[in-house]
Amino acid sequence: MKQLLLLIGVLLCLPTSTYATDRTFTVGDVSFTMLPVAGNTFYMGAQKTSNQQPNYDANASSNEQPVHLVTVNDFYIGQYVITQGLWEALMYETPNAASNNQWTEGYGLGTSYPAYYITYTDVQRFIDALNGFCRLTNQLKADEYFRLPTEAEWEFAARGGSLSKGYLYAGSNYINDVAWYVENSPESTQAVGKKQPNELGLYDMSGNVMEWCSDYYTDYTEQAQNNPTGATSGTYRVLRGGVYLRPATLCRIAARSYAFEDTSVSYYGARLALQAHLPTHTPAAAVDKINIACHNQQLTITGIPINTPIRVINLMGTTLYQAISTDNTHTINLINYPTGVYIVKVGTHVKRIKKQ
Numbered sequence: 001m002k003q004l005l006l007l008i009g010v011l012l013c014l015p016t017s018t019y020a021t022d023r024t025f026t027v028g029d030v031s032f033t034m035l036p037v038a039g040n041t042f043y044m045g046a047q048k049t050s051n052q053q054p055n056y057d058a059n060a061s062s063n064e065q066p067v068h069l070v071t072v073n074d075f076y077i078g079q080y081v082i083t084q085g086l087w088e089a090l091m092y093e094t095p096n097a098a099s100n101n102q103w104t105e106g107y108g109l110g111t112s113y114p115a116y117y118i119t120y121t122d123v124q125r126f127i128d129a130l131n132g133f134c135r136l137t138n139q140l141k142a143d144e145y146f147r148l149p150t151e152a153e154w155e156f157a158a159r160g161g162s163l164s165k166g167y168l169y170a171g172s173n174y175i176n177d178v179a180w181y182v183e184n185s186p187e188s189t190q191a192v193g194k195k196q197p198n199e200l201g202l203y204d205m206s207g208n209v210m211e212w213c214s215d216y217y218t219d220y221t222e223q224a225q226n227n228p229t230g231a232t233s234g235t236y237r238v239l240r241g242g243v244y245l246r247p248a249t250l251c252r253i254a255a256r257s258y259a260f261e262d263t264s265v266s267y268y269g270a271r272l273a274l275q276a277h278l279p280t281h282t283p284a285a286a287v288d289k290i291n292i293a294c295h296n297q298q299l300t301i302t303g304i305p306i307n308t309p310i311r312v313i314n315l316m317g318t319t320l321y322q323a324i325s326t327d328n329t330h331t332i333n334l335i336n337y338p339t340g341v342y343i344v345k346v347g348t349h350v351k352r353i354k355k356q
Contacts, residue, residue, distance in 0.1 A: 023076060023274065025139050027130070028089035030111070034076040034274045035201055037153070040162045041309045043324055044070040044155055045220055046254035054326055057168065059249045063256050069224040069322060070152045076274035077149055077157045080192040080203050081211060082118075082126070085111030090129055095122045096264055107266040108189035114209040114269040116189060120237045120261040123148060123212050123270045130272075141276070148214040149273035151238045151256075152228050158206070158241070158253045160199030164307050166326075168252055170205035170241075171198030175248045179207025185244045189267070206251045207242035209269035214238075217258035224322065236260060243267040292344050294353040299332040301325075301346055308347040315341060 023034045045067040046060035047053060055067045084103055088094065088111075094103055101117040103109050108116070118126075127146050134140040149157070158170040171178040178198065180190045185207075193203045205211075215230025215238045230238065236258035242251025245267060249255075259268070289303035301310065304325040312321035312332065320342070321332055334355050341354050 022079075023276070025134055026137075027086060027133060030083075030085045030089040032083070032086055032272075033079045034272065035079050036278050037072075037075050037077055037157050037161045037200060038278065039071070039073040039075070040156070041069055041071040041322070041324060042156050042159060042164070042307070043067050044152060046252070054324065055254065057252065057254060059252065060254065061256070063219065064254045066220055066222040068220060068222050069324070070156070070228060071224075071226045072150075072153050072156050073227055074278040075149070075153055076276055076278075077153070077200075077202065078272040079197075079201060081114045081209060081269045081271045082123075083111060083192060084109070084113050084115050087115040087118075087126065090133060091126060095119070099264075101264050101266075106188060108191075110191060112191040112193075114189050114192060114204075116209050116266050116269050117264050118212075118268060118270060119264045120212050120259075122264075126270075127272070144274065144276040146272050146274055148212055148270060150227070150229050151213045151215045151240060152225070153273060154205075154211065154213050154240045154271075155253060157200060157202060158198065162307065163199040165199060166306060167198070169207075169248075170202065170253055171196050175206065175242075175251060179204070179242050179251050180244045181207040181242055181251050182245050182247050187244075189244055205241050205271075206253065207246075208244060209241070209267050210239040210243045210257060211241045212237060212268065212270045213240055217256075239268065290346055290349045292346065292349070292351045292353065294334070294355060297334045297355065299334055299344065299353065301330045301332075301344070302328065304328055304330055304346060309345075311345045313343040313345065315343070 024031055043054040046055045046057040046064040047067045048058050048060040095118045131145050167173050169175050169178050177196045189208055197203050216234030217236040217238050218231040239257040239259055291302045293300050306325055308325045310323045310330055311319050313319050337355055339355055341352055344351050344353055
């Protein structure tokens with residue numbers, strides 16, 4: 001009994017919501033904003049096998065499958081991609097300064113336009129310089145640092161994090177609302193922030209320039225993962241996001257791309273992530289609408305907000321079932337579960353149930 005009470009107490013005291021304010025940094029006369037993303041569990045990828053299963057998408061590609069559960073921790077991510085203004089303010093030069101790959105009017109030129117023609121290596125050099133500058137100017141704490149987002153973090157943020165409404169594109173099911181792509185900007189990038197943001201306030205994640213991620217590219221597996229970082233080595237790095245010269249089907253949140261680290265083209269850019277502790281805040285949760293009932297070897301949960309984590313745990317603390325709600329009602333068949341007591345955790349709501 002003491003073990004059971006302790007387990008329930010731990011579950012009830014787990015931080016269930018993370019709240020933090022935006023972080024704004026300044027380099028010279030250029031400022032940029034990092035937005036907080038509260039960590040959570042989500043379904044990553046897309047599949048076109050069944051519209052009754054998570055992340056169904058008739059246009060899903062083979063490299064977006066299988067759909068799998070992923071948990072990410074708290075992090076910050078850039079409200080916009082790295083702009084030309086920020087790059088020049090920090091680096092005092094354009095990427096590839098010695099080559100012909102320069103920012104031009106033809107592909108978009110101006111301080112508020114994305115920095116493009118940047119390789120993965122260029123971005124690492126930029127991030128090293130940014131970390132050094134922001135420490136010297138006391139804008140970063142000792143254990144904080146800028147980096148590229150992982151592919152999982154990028155997709156979680158593009159989906160709107162814990163505020164996700166399940167859109168096909170980052171912020172809407174209608175691509176023209178949120179993205180620059182081949183139908184509305186076929187020849188060049190556009191200034192950042194001109195379309196609607198997604199649920200987290202992030203702009204241009206489904207169109208404008210593609211964005212480097214930190215991972216080596218590899219195929220997905222069906223296993224659930226915690227803070228995945230991709231393969232430990234590889235030939236290519238991951239790129240995510242739509243781009244001004246792609247069709248809508250390739251601008252979907254789940255779409256994946258990859259390239260050599262030294263590839264420099266007019267549509268590769270990057271969005272910063274910030275490794276930092278988010279101040280936690282657990283608001284009073286509205287759990288009275290959630291109902292958990294066990295009847296005839298079937299567990300039924302109603303009144304669930306969409307994208308809420310669901311877990312069934314035995315008295316030893318082992319998770320026996322894990323999912324993310326895709327509807328306001330969720331049913332779990334307990335026929336293969338031994339008779340006994342189980343703990344059901346739905347978001348912040350925890351309840352004991354007994355299977356007869």
